[in-house]
Amino acid sequence: MKSIATPTRILEIEGLSARYGHVEALRPVDLHVDEGELVAVLGPNGAGKSTLMNAIMGLVPTQGQVKFRGRAVPRRAPAAAAGLGIVLVPEGRGIFAPMTVAENLELGAYLLNDKHEYARRTARVLAMFPRLKERLAQTAGSLSGGEQQMLAVGRALMSEPKILLLDEPSLGLAPRIIDEILQKLGELNRQGLSIILVEQKAPLVLKLANRAYLLSVGSIAAEIDPRTIKSHDELVQYYLG
Amino acid sequence: MFNLVAQSVLSGIGIGAVYGLIGIGFCVIYNASGIVNFAQGAFVMLGGMLTNVGMIKLGLPLPLAAIGAIAIVAMLGVVLERIVVRPLWNRGSTMFVMILATLAAQIVVERITQIMAGDQPRTLPVFTDLPPLRLFGFAINFQFLWILGCSALVIILLGLFFSSTKTGKAMRACSINRDAAALQGIRVSRMLALAFALSAALGAFAGILITPTQYTAFNVGVPFAISGFIAAIVGGFGRPLGAFAGGILLGVAQALAIVLLGAAFKNVAALSILLLFLFVRPTGLLGPAK
Ligand SMILES: Nc1ncnc2c1ncn2[C@@H]1O[C@H](COP(=O)(O)OP(=O)(O)OP(=O)(O)O)[C@@H](O)[C@H]1O
Ligand SMILES: [Mg+2]
Numbered sequence: 388m389k390s391i392a393t394p395t396r397i398l399e400i401e402g403l404s405a406r407y408g409h410v411e412a413l414r415p416v417d418l419h420v421d422e423g424e425l426v427a428v429l430g431p432n433g434a435g436k437s438t439l440m441n442a443i444m445g446l447v448p449t450q451g452q453v454k455f456r457g458r459a460v461p462r463r464a465p466a467a468a469a470g471l472g473i474v475l476v477p478e479g480r481g482i483f484a485p486m487t488v489a490e491n492l493e494l495g496a497y498l499l500n501d502k503h504e505y506a507r508r509t510a511r512v513l514a515m516f517p518r519l520k521e522r523l524a525q526t527a528g529s530l531s532g533g534e535q536q537m538l539a540v541g542r543a544l545m546s547e548p549k550i551l552l553l554d555e556p557s558l559g560l561a562p563r564i565i566d567e568i569l570q571k572l573g574e575l576n577r578q579g580l581s582i583i584l585v586e587q588k589a590p591l592v593l594k595l596a597n598r599a600y601l602l603s604v605g606s607i608a609a610e611i612d613p614r615t616i617k618s619h620d621e622l623v624q625y626y627l628g
Numbered sequence: 629m630f631n632l633v634a635q636s637v638l639s640g641i642g643i644g645a646v647y648g649l650i651g652i653g654f655c656v657i658y659n660a661s662g663i664v665n666f667a668q669g670a671f672v673m674l675g676g677m678l679t680n681v682g683m684i685k686l687g688l689p690l691p692l693a694a695i696g697a698i699a700i701v702a703m704l705g706v707v708l709e710r711i712v713v714r715p716l717w718n719r720g721s722t723m724f725v726m727i728l729a730t731l732a733a734q735i736v737v738e739r740i741t742q743i744m745a746g747d748q749p750r751t752l753p754v755f756t757d758l759p760p761l762r763l764f765g766f767a768i769n770f771q772f773l774w775i776l777g778c779s780a781l782v783i784i785l786l787g788l789f790f791s792s793t794k795t796g797k798a799m800r801a802c803s804i805n806r807d808a809a810a811l812q813g814i815r816v817s818r819m820l821a822l823a824f825a826l827s828a829a830l831g832a833f834a835g836i837l838i839t840p841t842q843y844t845a846f847n848v849g850v851p852f853a854i855s856g857f858i859a860a861i862v863g864g865f866g867r868p869l870g871a872f873a874g875g876i877l878l879g880v881a882q883a884l885a886i887v888l889l890g891a892a893f894k895n896v897a898a899l900s901i902l903l904l905f906l907f908v909r910p911t912g913l914l915g916p917a918k
Contacts, residue, residue, distance in 0.1 A: 446807055469813035481808030483801050494801050497794065498813040546813065 394421035396456070397550050397581045398443075398473070403451035405442040412438040414606045415451055420550065420583060425576040427592040427613075428585045430602035436585045437478045439602065440554045443583075444468050444475050455550075470498055472549030476556060478585075480539040484528030488519055491527050491538055495545030512541040515571060533564035540568065550581040557588060569595060635766060636883040642772040642841070644879020645779040649834035650856025651863060651871030652786070653827035659803035659866050660823035662723055667708055667730040668831050669853025670737035674701050675832030676844030677741060680750040690753065698832045705828025708733055709821045717820075734849060742846040749843040752836065775837045782833065783872060799823065803866075831856075858902045864912025873913055877901065 402415040413435045420426045430436050442449045444465045453460040461467045483491050492512065496505055513520040516537040522530060527538055536556055543551060553572070557565040573595045576582050586592045593599060599611040650672055657665045675697055682693030712733050716726050756770035790796040801809040802819045810816050835844065835852070842848075856871075859878050863870025878901055885897035905912060 444811065446810070465807070465810035466813050466815045469811055475811050477808060477811060481805055481811065483804045483808065485804060486797070486800065490797055493794070494797060494809075494812050494814070497798060542812070 394424075396420070396454075397422045397424075398583075399454040399457075400443065401452045401454075403439070403442050403449055403453060405438050405447045405449045407447075412605055413442055413449075416602075416607050418600055418607060418610075420581055421597075423576070423579050423581055424597045425572070425582045425584060425595055427589075427596035427599035428583060428602060429587070429589045429592075429599055429611075430608075431587065433604075434602040435605040436587075436602055437554050438605075440475055440477070440552050440583070440585060443552065444473065469546065472546070473552070474543045474546050474548035474550070475552040476539045476543045476554065478554040478558065480535055482527045482535055482539050482542070485526055487524055488527055488530070488538055489523040491542050492519075492523075492545050495542035498546060508545050508547065512544050515544070516541050533560050533568075536560060536564070536568060540571070544575075548580070550583070551575070552583045552585075554585045555587065556584075557586065557591060565591065631765060632887055633884065636887040637880055638766065638768065638772065640880035640883025641876055642775045642879070643838065643883070644859075644876035645775050645872070646834045646838040646875070647852075647855040647859045647878050648872035648875025649779055649782060649830050649837075650852055651859030651875050652783075652868045653830040653834075654856055654860040655863075655866050655868045655871050656827040656830070657823050658860075660799060660820050661713070661717075663713065663726050663730065664857070665730045665824070665827065666727065666853060666857075667734040667737065668827065668856060669849030669851070670734045671701050671705065671828040671831030671849075672835035672852040672856075673741065673844060673846065673849035674704065674737070675835030676752065676839035676848070677745060677750065677835075677846070678832075679752055679836050679839070680844065681745070683752070690755065694836050697836065698829050701832035702825040702829040704737075705824035705826075706821050708828075709824035713824070714817065714820070734853070738846055738849060745846060747846060749845040750839075751843045752839045754840040769841075771837075771840050778833070778837055779872070782830070783869070786868060795819075795822070855898065858898055862901060862905050862912055864914040867912065867914045870912055870914035877913075 396419050398420040400416065400418050402417065403413065404411065404415045405413040416439065428436050428439065438447065441447045443453055443460075445461065445463050445468055446465050449462055455471050455473060458471070460471060460473065483494065486494075492509060496508060499505055499508070518534055519538055519541055522534065527535065530538060540553070540556065556568055560568070569591060572582060572584065576595070584592050584596065589599075593613040593616055596613050599613055600607050601609040601611060650668060653668050653671070654664065657663055678697035678700055679690070679693045682688045682696050683690060686693070688696065708730070712729050713726055716729055754769070754771045755774045758770055760767040760769040790800055798809065798814045799819050799822065801812070801814060802816050806816050809819075855878060856875070859875035860871040862874030862877055863872065878898060881897045881901055882894050885893040
């Protein structure tokens with residue numbers, strides 16, 4: 388008998404691995420995200436966090452399976468994954484620096500062909516990040532680091548993702564900007580968006596996350612319930628142990 | 629003497645515009661993929677040859693034959709991408725290998741054309757068969773005006789395509805960051821095929837514009853490709869407008885070398901310009917593309 392409380396899986400990953408030449412950057416990993424969850428992926432430099440994100444999207448050659456709402460996500464076809472509603476804000480943001488802020492947002496909605504819907508989404512993103520509004524005609528490369536990260540998130544939201552993957556959005560940003568961005572992500576999550584958030588700075592995200600995976604040398608070392616982590620020290624023990 | 633020099637500058641501008649269009653073709657593919665497509669010359673040659681065939685064998689009027697030729701060459705561009713470039717691309721071959729493969733494709737197309745169409749030179753009628761215009765003592769022939777007008781139109785249309793259409797913006801996004809473009813749902817391989825189609829069509833168009841003032845034959849492709857390549861380098865590889873300016877510069881320099889130093893100096897002038905830019909200003913007229 389199925390209980391009402393059984394959460395449905397939006398993303399289910401089985402035995403996903405990736406290698407660069409001879410380097411196995413990701414050993415076969417299993418993980419899942421339930422609808423509406425915010426799942427953190429933690430781990431030190433070189434643990435394979437970015438590789439995991441790129442592997443989910445199919446940006447790198449992989450083995451294993453990624454299922455989105457029960458359907459297999461095609462491998463080596465990031466555009467198709469995006470079409471399903473799996474959207475990654477990559478490490479380093481991947482904004483189109485020589486293009487304008489407006490063009491970047493427009494490309495985020497590349498798969499949309501509805502003018503009214505486009506206007507609605509633009510308005511929503513600009514309401515969320517008002518600073519982008521004043522800079523629509525500026526080239527994206529001329530934005531500050533924080534604004535560029537907002538643009539990267541805003542561009543991803545233009546596609547109205549079903550699940551949003553973010554690879555270290557805090558990288559190189561001032562604490563105040565990081566707080567602002569994380570707060571928006573929390574808001575989006577409360578509105579029902581499923582999120583995978585990659586971070587090195589664990590304390591930042593454990594407050595937001597429903598669950599967390601700890602990656603270490605290409606494998607999942609632990610699955611963490613953030614409520615049980617009393618202190619930062621406890622997490623450090625995971626890293627060491 | 630002055631008149632002779634001025635007259636040859638004019639004709640240099642005309643042929644230079646054609647080099648410029650070919651150079652833009654190099655830029656379009658380079659921006660989309662990083663590949664320097666040395667089969668570009670084959671597209672130029674086929675533009676003139678297929679238009680000639682359409683008029684003579686099928687009895688088509690020039691505009692129809694030209695449009696047909698451009699469409700066929702654009703499709704051949706896609707075929708080239710599919711059967712030569714993409715298999716190498718998917719296998720992760722180096723740029724060097726892919727560039728060599730386009731050179732091989734150029735030779736194959738040239739030989740097939742020679743077998744099918746023979747080695748006799750062919751030509752096309754001028755687009756407007758009227759005596760040259762007399763303006764300030766210069767003779768301006770109508771084909772020159774066609775070349776300038778058509779290239780200007782092509783450049784404006786291309787500019788609009790890249791700045792105002794979603795597909796054009798997606799192509800630019802691919803040239804800036806291929807992975808990030810794919811993450812937006814842009815099918816990068818489709819954009820690559822489109823770049824080859826566009827570039828092939830540009831080459832064919834250039835070939836059709838220039839053929840009435842010269843001739844075409846199975847082996848005219850390589851010299852045109854080299855001129856277009858120099859134009860692209862002079863313009864700062866990957867900068868379409870720069871390539872066009874570079875083409876004009878090259879055309880004028882060649883024309884001046886011919887009239888002042890003799891026909892033998894045509895290629896000397898071209899290579900001198902290439903070396904000059906490579907040594908003195910390797911980023912080209914407009915600076916680096918990205
Ligand atoms: N393109 C590549 N070629 C070869 N090795 C790579 C490549 N990208 C990553 N690696 C290797 O794979 C391993 C995992 O890298 P990855 O970037 O996934 O780590 P990460 O957890 O995201 O680290 P960081 O926190 O520094 O971003 C590392 O050992 C790295 O050196
Ligand atoms: Mg990383």
